Amino acid sequence: MKYLVIKCGGSVLDNLPRSFYEDVVQMHECGEWTPIIVHGGGPLINSLLKNLQVETTFINGLRVTNHEILDIVEMVLSGSVNKQVVRNIVEVGGNAFGVSGVDGGLLKAEPISDAKTLGFVGEVVEVNQSLIEGIIKQGCIPVISPVGIDDGGQRYNINGDIAASAIAKALSANLCFISDIPGILIEKDGKKTKLAKATKAIIEELLENKTIYGGMIPKVKAAIDGLVHQIPEVGIINGFEKNSLIDYTNGKEIGTKIVLEEEIA
Template sequence: MKYIVIKCGGSVLENLPKSFYKDVIALQQTGEWTPIIVHGGGPLINKLLKSLNVETTFVNGLRVTNNEVLDIVEMVLSGTVNKQVVRNIIEAGGSSFGVSGVDGSLLKAIPTSNESLGFVGEVVEVNTSVIESIVNQGHIPIISPVGIGADGQRYNINGDVAASAVAKALGANLCFISDIPGILVEKSGEKSKLDIVTKSTVEELIENKTIYGGMIPKVKAAIDGLVHKIPEVGIIDGFTKNSLIDYVNGKNIGTKIVLDEELVK
């Protein structure tokens, strides 16, 4: 049995087809894979912040988070979005259990080194026993990326960073679900997908702004995971039927991110 951490961003979650959730359930039913979903919720957070006239800004794709923003982030992520994903799995015929990174100190966190981000955290430890307990009861874990400090302080954790941390702790494969086929580059006015990309190429693509905004923490989390022995990281299109199944079966789906030395092998 192998763990696979599936990260779904908020913009993708709003429109994912039922077939995606059926694929997640099908993975679990093979007995070979144990899926875990880590989700975001950016668009819904933005919508609620706007309706409440709370200003928010971003630095390199990460939301600057004060206490007022943090209350809304937790409400949306651990409440509305988390339970929606749980319901979607149930509706598709599966069983799931939603949990926040705060619950059972699942995601133990400290503040990021960038103090200007406020209560944005990085994960220093994952309490894997919480995940294992949910899995052993036959449920698919659905994790909201809100972390908790040793002093009880909550932290907004970027969903990609949280997913990478969970995958590292479990030695799991990591798969980012996107609404595009993978990392795209433009050549002669046409966009094409990169089937495989190395750490150094990713750094070049960030430098020349081919990779920008919310994709930056995604690929950085992927590389950090690989450095810490995550077996494999991929970015795939969740809107294509069977894409998740095809990906775990080794078909040429999405973009696979590897360390430079792996490509040389």
């Protein structure tokens, strides 16, 4: 059984076509690949924070999180967004089980190194792999919200890309980031051009010259970290292209494939 961790960012979730969820269900039913969805929910969190007149800021793509914001983050991610994704899968004939990283200690977390600046933002130190496998054995597609917890019961807001990478590492799974663009884009001859492949060195150069910025920063950093820790492959694909997910699992050249240097022929 091959696992595929599929990370859906909050910016694309609201508009992903029915065909995307049909592809996920088709993949699950075929049996060659087992999908696991990890989702974000940034835009909905931003909207609710604005309505509640709570200020929010970001540093390198990560949300500064205090107690008040943490409550809202958990409510949106583990409540509204998680159940929306489950409903979307059910509507196309699939069977999904929504779970938070807090439930069953699924995502054990600790503060990231910039905790003094970022507050209750965490990194994953352990994944309860058996819980995910148990959901799969029940015939369900796991749908995971990226909120973690430590041994003392403190919750942490975890960037969805980082959570997805940690889960993929634990399961030795392929990792696929779903975007609304065809992959990593660079300027070439005055036009935006998609990179079919990007090595660690290229990613670092694009970070340095700020071609990669904002929310794409944790995405590519999580990809490189995953590859270093034996994730077989990382891809960034456009979830709005029909059959893009199926094409990806069939090995077709689609999106941007992120690799380590020695894997480039």
